[in-house]
Amino acid sequence: MEYQDGTYTGIAQGMSSIIRVTLSIADGTVTTEEIWQDCETQSVGGYEAIKDGVYAAMIDAAQGPDIDTVSGATITTAAVKSAVARALEQAG
Secondary structure, three states: OOOOOEEEEEEEEOOOOEEEEEEEEEOOEEEEEEEEEOOOOOOOHHHHHHHOOHHHHHHHHHOOOOOOOOOOOHHHHHHHHHHHHHHHHHHO
């Protein structure tokens, strides 16, 4: 799918907080600018994957929401995927 250049944000409900994903698109390339969460459980897969940039790297590699689930973070991963999809809907 072709996306319009710009910056787009999607949100979704994670395990314990809202997950917000901001993507930028330039010349058809999707880049994760920020993944924000307020209070996902620390020391659990999803929190760590946000802080360590694991989700961002997966989103950038997939160029969309089709990413692997992080172990121990099924709900947070689903929220990240949903937030990415919502951001890209705005760009489409």
